[in-house]
Amino acid sequence: MKNLKPQEKPDQASGGLPFFMREIYGVVIGRALKQWSYAAHVRLYxxxxxxxxxxxxxxxTKTNHPSQxxxxxxxxxxxxxxxxxxxxxxxxxxxxxxxxxxxxxxxxxxxxxxxxxxxxxxxxxxxxVPPFGEAHTHNVEGAWNIDQVINHYVRDGIFYVKNTTDIPEFVEQIRGKLNTPDSIDVIFAHAGLTGQNGHPIALYEDTLRTHRYEPVIGKREKGWFNG
Incomplete structure (x- = not known):
């Protein structure tokens, strides 16, 4: 094994990440923890x-969702x-x-x-048992199915949800149904960080735009997600 000088020793706490990446992760995690702290705990049990x-x-038991x-x-x-x-x-x-x-x-x-x-x-x-929390999902995303999504989560005992990549204009349409005593508590990260022509923009622009969103919201021109 190669002997490392003290200044060359990897930063184990950060996994060897560059300084600017550690700063970004610190801000994102800090904001997420702050948002979660506002969740309604009265109904935990x-x-x-x-x-x-x-x-x-x-x-x-495993829950099978009914069609209705x-x-x-x-x-x-x-x-x-x-x-x-x-x-x-x-x-x-x-x-x-x-x-x-x-x-x-x-x-x-x-x-x-x-x-x-x-x-x-x-x-x-x-x-x-206390309710569960789903830390990574894209289910809570729009008005076209929000009532069914909320009901499924509540039925399965999942009261806390984080959408890691969402579309802000859709979120504004459903905020009134979220974070209430009889609904689920949700936080949103909004659009995901991505490289040029990388994930998740390519997924949203090339696949979800035409196959998922246009059937329920109508025609959207290419570039709408990144714009």
Whole structure:
């Protein structure tokens, strides 16, 4: 193995990346973490719990999406001021599952029993886990299918999503449906960094423009994505 002088030793923390690339990654990661910190945490367990109860799940199963999607009823339909007791559930604590009773008070979970309980929900031994997050997707992209996409994510227990390459004009059309108590929390990176004639511009211009977007939004001239 070649002996390296101290000044020639690779930067293990950065994977040997050039300085300017480390700066870019630092900014991108920092912004992403800042955006994620604003996500609504009140429903971290609450919504996952009610979905599990509603579907009668007692474990992890594969979901087959039906051709016709039935909207999932939101647990935040004006009843967050009520108190609930969740009994006979197996709750994930970060390492394993343990049986216990939890209460929802003002939309937040607590182990402390409130003075009164409006409704008791028997989980019947069901397993309760926090919702999942999808860190790289392009599903949340436009108004033509946003309702179905949201419903699928909520049904599968995925409440946090990041679209790493999107089209800003499409995002503006769907912002009102996102980041609400009964929807999913989404952040967008907007257009991806690319080299000349490289990915992802070539993909969007040469393939997605004609085969995916034009059938639902109409004719778009070449260069629209890069413009």
């Amino acid at each position: 609450m919504t996952a719990l009610l979905i599990i109860v509603g579907l009668g799940l007692t474990g992890c 999607t039935t909207p999932v009823k939101s647990p935040h339909d004006g009843h967050t001021s009520r108190t609930y007791a969740f009994v006979n559930g197996q709750w994930f604590d970060g390492q394993g599952f343990s049986q216990g009773t939890w209460y929802a008070v003002q939309g937040s979970l607590t182990r402390s029993r409130p003075k009164s309980v409006a409704q008791t929900i028997d989980l019947k031994g069901g397993y309760v």
